[in-house]
Amino acid sequence: MKHLLSMDDLSLGELQHLLSLADEMSEIQKRAQPKVPALRNKTVASLFFEDSTRTRLSFETAAKRLSADTMTFSAASSSVNKGESLRDTVETLSAMGVDAFVVRHKTAGLPLAMTQWTDAHIVNAGDGAHQHPTQALLDAFTLTRALELGNSLAGVRIAMVGDIRHSRVARSTVRAFVLLGAKVTLVAPASLLPPSLIYSDTAETRHEWPVSTSHDLDEVLGEVDVVYLLRMQHERMNAAFISSVGEYALHFGLTPQRLAKLPHSFKLMHPGPMNHGVEIGVDPALVPGSLITQQVTNGVSVRMAVLLSLLGPAATSEMTKEEKNV
Amino acid sequence: MSSNKSILIIGGTVVNVSGEVLADVMIDQGVVQEVGPNISAKYAAENEGGPRRIDATSCVVTSAFVDLHTHLRENGRVESETIEKGSRAAVLGGYGAVVAMPNTEPAQDSVAVVEFVRMQGERAGLVDVVPSACITVNRAGLQLSPFHSLAQNGVTLYTDDGNGVQDPVIMRRAMEYAKELNITLMQHCEVSRLTEGAVMHEGCCSSHLGLPGWPSIAEVLMLQRDLELVRETGAKMHFLHLSTARSVELVRQAKNEGLPVTAEVTPHHFSLTDEKLSGFNTVFKVNPPLRTMEDV
Numbered sequence: 001m002k003h004l005l006s007m008d009d010l011s012l013g014e015l016q017h018l019l020s021l022a023d024e025m026s027e028i029q030k031r032a033q034p035k036v037p038a039l040r041n042k043t044v045a046s047l048f049f050e051d052s053t054r055t056r057l058s059f060e061t062a063a064k065r066l067s068a069d070t071m072t073f074s075a076a077s078s079s080v081n082k083g084e085s086l087r088d089t090v091e092t093l094s095a096m097g098v099d100a101f102v103v104r105h106k107t108a109g110l111p112l113a114m115t116q117w118t119d120a121h122i123v124n125a126g127d128g129a130h131q132h133p134t135q136a137l138l139d140a141f142t143l144t145r146a147l148e149l150g151n152s153l154a155g156v157r158i159a160m161v162g163d164i165r166h167s168r169v170a171r172s173t174v175r176a177f178v179l180l181g182a183k184v185t186l187v188a189p190a191s192l193l194p195p196s197l198i199y200s201d202t203a204e205t206r207h208e209w210p211v212s213t214s215h216d217l218d219e220v221l222g223e224v225d226v227v228y229l230l231r232m233q234h235e236r237m238n239a240a241f242i243s244s245v246g247e248y249a250l251h252f253g254l255t256p257q258r259l260a261k262l263p264h265s266f267k268l269m270h271p272g273p274m275n276h277g278v279e280i281g282v283d284p285a286l287v288p289g290s291l292i293t294q295q296v297t298n299g300v301s302v303r304m305a306v307l308l309s310l311l312g313p314a315a316t317s318e319m320t321k322e323e324k325n326v
Numbered sequence: 327m328s329s330n331k332s333i334l335i336i337g338g339t340v341v342n343v344s345g346e347v348l349a350d351v352m353i354d355q356g357v358v359q360e361v362g363p364n365i366s367a368k369y370a371a372e373n374e375g376g377p378r379r380i381d382a383t384s385c386v387v388t389s390a391f392v393d394l395h396t397h398l399r400e401n402g403r404v405e406s407e408t409i410e411k412g413s414r415a416a417v418l419g420g421y422g423a424v425v426a427m428p429n430t431e432p433a434q435d436s437v438a439v440v441e442f443v444r445m446q447g448e449r450a451g452l453v454d455v456v457p458s459a460c461i462t463v464n465r466a467g468l469q470l471s472p473f474h475s476l477a478q479n480g481v482t483l484y485t486d487d488g489n490g491v492q493d494p495v496i497m498r499r500a501m502e503y504a505k506e507l508n509i510t511l512m513q514h515c516e517v518s519r520l521t522e523g524a525v526m527h528e529g530c531c532s533s534h535l536g537l538p539g540w541p542s543i544a545e546v547l548m549l550q551r552d553l554e555l556v557r558e559t560g561a562k563m564h565f566l567h568l569s570t571a572r573s574v575e576l577v578r579q580a581k582n583e584g585l586p587v588t589a590e591v592t593p594h595h596f597s598l599t600d601e602k603l604s605g606f607n608t609v610f611k612v613n614p615p616l617r618t619m620e621d622v
Contacts, residue, residue: 108536109606129536171536194533195541200618208534239522 003122004306005111006131007175015140015179016151018305022141025304029065029297039068042311045093046102048125049075054272054296055125055134059102062303068311071098086110087117094118099311103127121310129166135271136172138302140180142295143226146267154181159220161187161252162230162279165194165241169271170230174211184211187220188252191241217252221261228269229254229279245278255281267291331378332359336366338382342389351387352377390422390453394483394512394590395566398424398455400446402431409446409455416453423454428465429487435460435471437479458483461500461511465489470496473503485512485566488613490548492518497552501561510562513552515573516614520544527600527615535604540615542570549573553580556587565589569614571621596622 001014010018028036044063048056056072063070073093075081080089090101100121103111108128115122126132144153158177164170164186177184186209190198196205197213214220221227232248242248249255254268259282268290274280284290332354340349340361352360352369354377370376393416399407409426416424426443428434434443440457447455459476463469465486473484484504490513491497504511521540526532528539549565553576556563568574568589577589599618602610610616 112606131536166536168536171534195528195539196530196533199541200529202530204530205533208530 001309003111003115003124004133004310005115005122005124007133007136007172007179008131010133010179012179015137015176018137018302018309019141019144019151021305021309022137022298022301023145025062025065025308026298026301028304029301035065035067037067038308038313039063039066039311042068042099043071043097044068044100044102044307044311045071045073045098045120046125047073047075047090047093047104049080049103049105050126052104052125054299055104055132056102058296058299059123059125059134059303059307061300062307065300066304066307068099068307071096090114090117094120100307123306123310126168129168130171132168132172134299134303134306135169136176137306138295138299139169139173139228139269139271140176141302142291142298143177143267143269144180145298146291146294147225152180153177156182156226157185157224158182158226158228159185159187159214159217159224160228160230161217161254162232163192163236163241164188164230165192166233166236167230173228173271174209178210185220185224186211186213187215187217188213189215189242189248192236218258218261221258224266226267226269227254227262229274230271231273232275232279234275234278249278249281253277253279253281259287265289269295271295333380334366334369334377335380335382335387338385338387340387346386349387388420391420393421393424394564396424396426397429398426398443400430400443409443410450413447413450413452413455421453423456425483426455426457427487428458428460428485433460433464434458435463435465437472437475440476440479440481456483457481458485458512460484461486461491462496467492467496470500470503473500473507473509477507477509482509483512483564484509485514487566488514490514490516490518494551494555498555498559501555501559501563504561504563505559508562510564512564512566513548514566515545515548515552515568517544517547520547524615525611526603527617529600529618531600531604535606542572542617542621545570545614546572546576549576553577553585553587556580556585557583560586562586563588567592567595567614569595569617569621571617598622 028034046056046059060070098120100123101114102123102125103114104125106128108130110127111122111124124131124133144151147156160170160174174184186193193213194209197209234245236242237244266289268284268287270280270292284292335351339346340351349361349363350365351358352365372379396412398409398412400409432439434440434457440459443457444455459481460471461484463471467486467489500511521544523538524540525537526540528541532539552563565577568591577587580587594612594616598610598616599622600616602616
């Protein structure tokens with residue numbers, strides 16, 4: 001694996017390999033000194049052209065725990081403001097000696113384009129509404145480990161609720177869940193589902209979206225093991241996707257009443273950042289099955305696994321005993 | 327183009343309405359006098375005062391093409407094209423006349439600008455450069471162009487080019503003028519509210535890539551509106567670069583009903599699909615977008 005651009009590029013075997021590698025990384029993180037020299041003398045540059053808290057810091061933490069040097073690029077204070085093209089920026093940074101770029105940009109497909117501009121490894125940390133593969137990996141890791149199912153989600157029933165249409169998380173995570181054998185139901189008003197599911201429900205569409213859909217959250221809640229909430233952006237009502245945030249919350253938000261109807265064993269997930277009172281009307285800290293904090297913790301382990309398998313010794317091979325220890 | 331000297335084109339494959347045939351063509355005073363196999367024997371050799379001879383062996387000989395839709399970019403974007411360069415390309419490709427689309431800066435919405443384009447075309451002297459004019463001032467969709475003045479100066483084609491006329495009132499008034507002046511309006515059919523931010527056809531591929539989609543209905547809705555307005559006003563209308571199967575069906579139906587409409591479809595729209603964009607290759611990002619297998 002040279003790059004991690006899209007979940008579509010990963011086979012089931014590769015996905016499972018990364019999940020197992022993340023177990024080892026998770027074990028390292030629990031140590032008193034959570035740091036190994038595996039990526040010493042490697043440089044990881046993060047290029048975030050969009051705001052981010054968890055993903056950027058999570059990648060940087062992951063790189064540091066593997067002893068890589070890190071470079072942080074902030075678009076707001078860079079030559080991008082002087083009109084430098086993206087390609088020139090990437091080539092300039094490459095010339096300083098970068099082994100991997102972690103990139104987030106509002107333009108779908110940018111990470112793929114970058115592979116033409118540099119020899120470095122590219123990790124997609126979110127491109128428009130297209131893909132966010134490390135989110136999918138951390139979601140798959142979190143859920144499989146919470147349910148103690150090994151590297152499988154066979155038969156697990158998952159409702160993904162919210163703005164699927166504009167969500168790169170949905171496009172990545174659904175793929176990971178389905179690959180691992182889960183049964184996914186997308187729950188949203190029709191306006192927030194991908195247009196192909198509404199207007200051209202063909203075999204081709206079904207191949208891209210091997211899921212069922214529903215517009216009735218209450219009906220679905222009785223039949224699922226996991227509820228995965230997506231962030232509902234306030235701006236969505238401007239283009240008439242929803243009537244109002246209140247109307248959305250009423251029908252698609254996780255309210256105390258809906259929580260009461262869920263079995264005690266259910267799991268709650270959210271990629272963050274959360275809009276309290278919109279998609280989530282309960283305090284997740286008081287939901288016993290909430291995996292939201294674990295998703296963040298596991299994000300670091302999974303990103304360590306990704307960086308290691310791209311940049312590590314003999315890339316993808318298991319770490320040697322020496323490297324596992326400080 | 328006319329020439330006082332007569333010309334004999336020998337040995338080419340002549341293509342015209344009746345098909346193709348291996349033949350010679352005799353032109354005198356800029357007019358085709360005779361077409362037929364081996365007629366060259368009837369004429370004196372070039373150095374004996376006969377017509378100028380052009381060997382067209384293995385060439386196609388046909389009347390010059392007309393391009394209804396060229397962007398000559400003069401003025402405004404002369405770094406990408408000029409009327410002179412565009413004329414050279416046209417004549418090399420076998421075109422005798424090109425229609426200059428009005429999305430220049432300033433836009434072709436006044437007699438002065440239209441005359442400038444025509445004059446530059448004459449200066450280049452290679453093909454007939456036929457300026458079109460805008461339907462609305464600066465193609466902004468708000469105020470009608472000076473149709474009477476433009477028509478008096480010989481402009482017969484009007485379009486806001488990439489900006490379909492959104493306002494039905496403006497469009498209805500423009501058609502009233504078009505009928506009165508016997509001019510033709512050309513529409514780029516796109517309801518812009520339905521394509522905000524759109525970069526490709528709305529469908530399976532855009533859903534997968536997470537890219538904002540350009541639904542077929544954005545074209546079809548404006549086409550339907552305009553067909554009804556044509557039915558009401560009787561104005562002549564040409565629909566630019568249609569991209570959906572439904573659009574073609576609607577135009578066919580309208581023609582069968584006798585409405586004065588015509589349309590065009592580009593080669594890429596009837597031979598390529600949105601699947602070409604699955605690797606984010608922007609070479610295939612066109613306006614209107616490539617559609618689906620059902621449309622090609």
